[in-house]
Amino acid sequence: MVSIGSLVLGVDDMERAAGFWSRALGCVPRDGAVDASFTVLVPSAGGSGVQLALMRSETAAERYPRVHLDLYAADAAEQAAEVERLVGLGAERVEWDRYPEDPDFVVLADPEGNRFCVIDTSHD
Numbered sequence: 428m429v430s431i432g433s434l435v436l437g438v439d440d441m442e443r444a445a446g447f448w449s450r451a452l453g454c455v456p457r458d459g460a461v462d463a464s465f466t467v468l469v470p471s472a473g474g475s476g477v478q479l480a481l482m483r484s485e486t487a488a489e490r491y492p493r494v495h496l497d498l499y500a501a502d503a504a505e506q507a508a509e510v511e512r513l514v515g516l517g518a519e520r521v522e523w524d525r526y527p528e529d530p531d532f533v534v535l536a537d538p539e540g541n542r543f544c545v546i547d548t549s550h551d
Contacts, residue, residue: 433467434477434496437484438539441466443517444481447538450516451498454479488540491525496543497532506533506547513545 438444445461445468448454454468457478464483470476479496500506510533514520521542523534531550536542 431477433480435480435482436496436537436539436541437486437488438481438541439484440539441481441483444537444539447517448479448481451513451518451537452476452479488536488542490542492542495541498543498545499548500545502549503547506545509545510535 436444436448441461441463445456445466448468449456452468453471453474454476455471457467457469466481468479468481470478498509500509510520513535517538518535519538521534521536526534529550531547532544534542534544
């Protein structure tokens with residue numbers, strides 16, 4: 428039986444992407460340094476979570492990606508605070524034309540243009 432080992436994002440600027448995601452998720456490079464072509468970020472000492480791999484890519488981020496990251500927030504207040512924190516780190520708000528009537532998520536893009544969502548997990 429196989430299991431998911433990493434989530435992988437394609438990036439153009441490895442230093443920028445590694446810096447953003449390290450600060451966003453509280454991760455560190457697995458090997459202690461950022462490699463120009465492939466870097467794996469792991470939770471900081473004592474932390475838990477999935478590792479995120481960054482792979483150098485020559486293609487642009489998709490406007491409507493089929494696969495993306497969902498970051499969970501406990502409630503609407505935490506979601507709003509996290510959105511502001513992530514924007515402060517370099518994420519951008521995405522004008523998303525596919526929001527449902529009462530969304531539990533906010534769509535953002537990392538500095539590389541990769542879309543991701545911040546989810547209010549208390550939303551009904």
